[in-house]
Amino acid sequence: MDIGITIAAILTLAIYSFLYKDNPFYKTAEHILLGVSVGYFVVITITNTLIPKLFIPIFIEGKLIYIIPGVLGLMMFLRFHRRSAQFSRIPLSIIIGVGAGAAIPAYMQAQLLAQIKATMLPLTNLSNIIIIAAVLTVLVFFYFSREHKGVMGFGAKAGIYFLMLFFGSTFGYTVMARVSLLIGRMQFLLHNWLGLIN
Amino acid sequence: MKTLILVIIITFLLLPICAFGGVSAIDTPNDDGESITIIWNPDSIPSNNLKLTRVKIERRTSSESGWEEIGVAPFSQRTFIDDAADDGIDYVYRLLFTGENGKALIYRTEAVHSSAQIFNTKRINVLIGIIICIFVLLYYIYRSQKGRQFYVRPIPGLQAVEEAVGRATELGKPVLYSAGRGNMQRVATIASMTVLSSVAEKTAEYNIPLIFPNNDAVVTAVAQEVVYDAYAKTGHPDRYKEDDIFYLTDSQFGYAAAVDGIMLRRKPATNLFMGTFEAESLILAETGNSIGAIQIAGTDSTIQLSFFIVACDYVLIGEEYFAASGYLSQDPMILGSLKGQDMLKVVVGVLILLGALAVTFGFTGFLDIFSIG
Known part of the structure; x- marks a missing residue:
């Protein structure tokens, strides 16, 4: 029997033991998972980010401009020095500012213009009419600066019904996907590990 | 005499290589560089009944002598994008058009180099949309800060x-x-x-x-x-x-x-x-x-x-x-932006209704405003 498969199976059972209650087996598996994953991501960060995107450009290709993000990265560590901790806010503010700035055009494209265009459907069949009605009533539901009464109230109520229909369908769809994951895990335990099923 | 014949033969063989008509290479527009688009117009290439089917694309820098193959495309494709170019370096492309009988025509482009563009002109609508949103939000934030309760x-x-x-x-x-x-x-x-x-x-x-x-x-x-x-x-x-x-x-x-x-x-x-x-x-x-x-x-x-x-x-x-x-x-500023977002939702709702009516009555051009390049 493959020792790797056996270890994976034991850890799987240890994680499943959480369904009964918190216990030492679960704690052990949890800490192994945490420790291994942190170690793994440290290595990934070094090999996929630090070396190819910082060390090679600076030390091999001579692109000195990369020193700036390198210094900003190092400034994050100033958090551990009480007197200089305030300077760690500089890279943080750059990350948030750049992140928000880059997100704006992306959201405008994907979440607004593309969605508006996709909703402009010809009112020639019931399906299209329902889609447009759903979008408009959901927009009414998300209108915050007026009380949901009268026509607004009716629109908002219709909007929340459309939302609940969506949530119900996504719930069922995702649960099916999760059941298939469980089946995969059972196959691993009963077939790969114990060899009880073909 | 032999030398003269040899010169005539070599000149005859090289003639197609010197041809430029119907083939061009341009810096790919609206991109972040490192890309050159090679274009050929099947109607402008005298095929002489060769029944051309495919194009082999080769390139070299202006200073190099050897050609490097970078791809093959169907003749009908009309364009090929070389996305492995280095910005600022002049490249010359050679296109070998091959027919069903194996015979080929060779064309060469002018030297061209790739560069990044600051603006993607195909996304002007995104810029306009952002400006409208910012304007509306700033207006309501301003009103909120002036004491208007939302x-x-x-x-x-x-x-x-x-x-x-x-x-x-x-x-x-x-x-x-x-x-x-x-x-x-x-x-x-x-x-x-x-x-x-x-x-x-x-x-x-x-x-x-x-x-x-x-x-x-x-x-x-x-x-x-x-x-x-x-x-x-x-x-x-x-x-x-x-x-x-x-x-x-x-x-x-x-x-x-x-x-x-x-x-x-x-x-x-x-x-x-x-x-x-x-x-x-x-x-x-x-x-x-x-x-x-x-x-x-x-x-x-x-x-x-x-x-x-x-x-x-x-x-x-x-x-x-x-x-x-x-x-x-x-916070008045956040409440103002919330009111601004609500106004934008009204605009979106109206646009959707107008768009749906336009499409229903055949004015599909209205949708192009929202197309993203």
Whole structure:
């Protein structure tokens, strides 16, 4: 029997033991998972980010401009020095500012213009009419600066019904996907590990 | 005489190589560089009944002598993009058009180099859309700051935050806050930090622990700053515990397993899930439910909302979550932007209606305004 498969199976059972209650087996598996994953991501960060995107450009290709993000990265560590901790806010503010700035055009494209265009459907069949009605009533539901009464109230109520229909369908769809994951895990335990099923 | 014949033969063989008509290479427009588009017009290439089927594309720099093959394309394709060019270096392309009988025509382009463009002119509509949004938001923020009071309808999930923190105080148990798996570039994570600030002010006032396990080191650093600022703002910086705002792991299920463990061992009275969530949402919410914690979730992850709805006491659905910061803080600037967003929703609704009517009556050109290049 493959020792790797056996270890994976034991850890799987240890994680499943959480369904009964918190216990030492679960704690052990949890800490192994945490420790291994942190170690793994440290290595990934070094090999996929630090070396190819910082060390090679600076030390091999001579692109000195990369020193700036390198210094900003190092400034994050100033958090551990009480007197200089305030300077760690500089890279943080750059990350948030750049992140928000880059997100704006992306959201405008994907979440607004593309969605508006996709909703402009010809009112020639019931399906299209329902889609447009759903979008408009959901927009009414998300209108915050007026009380949901009268026509607004009716629109908002219709909007929340459309939302609940969506949530119900996504719930069922995702649960099916999760059941298939469980089946995969059972196959691993009963077939790969114990060899009880073909 | 032999030399003359040889010169004539070589000249005859090389003649096609000198041809440029119908073939060109240009710097690919509206890109970030490192790309050259090679174009051939089948109608302008005298095929002489060769029945051309494919094109082999080769390139060399202006200073090199040897040709390097970079790809093959069907003759009918008309264009080929070389996306392995170095910016600023002049390249010459040679196209070998091959017919069914194996005979070939050879064409060569002028030298061309790639460069990055600052503006993508195909996305002017995005720029206009952003300018309109900014203008509308700034207008309402300005009005709000001038003293105009904007109404915000009650949002049950947000009204419950105060109650949830109060419950934790009565029970003497901590509040657990999770920002999910989003990094600091995500709008939902930025919004989460604003909600966190309001929650931290309450936990500081009531002197109850606020636990914030995280799966992104940068978010952890930002959260530590936000929580410390909130504690300082309420006059209780001494109550701030940096060790309670901590990084766990980047691993999705490692994070879920660890937060589950924390819930079972520290038994928080209140769980707040605000941010971007993925498959771990139900694992977290179910565990929180099993320990009897009051749970409030808010996310823009539409698929995960359904799981939060079944397992949490209150859920902020999509846009409600983004309105949370304005609602909790009552900051005139955020309330003004909330009103501006509402006005933009009206504009979107009207545009959708107009577009649907236009398409119904055959004016499909209206849709092109929203096309993104």
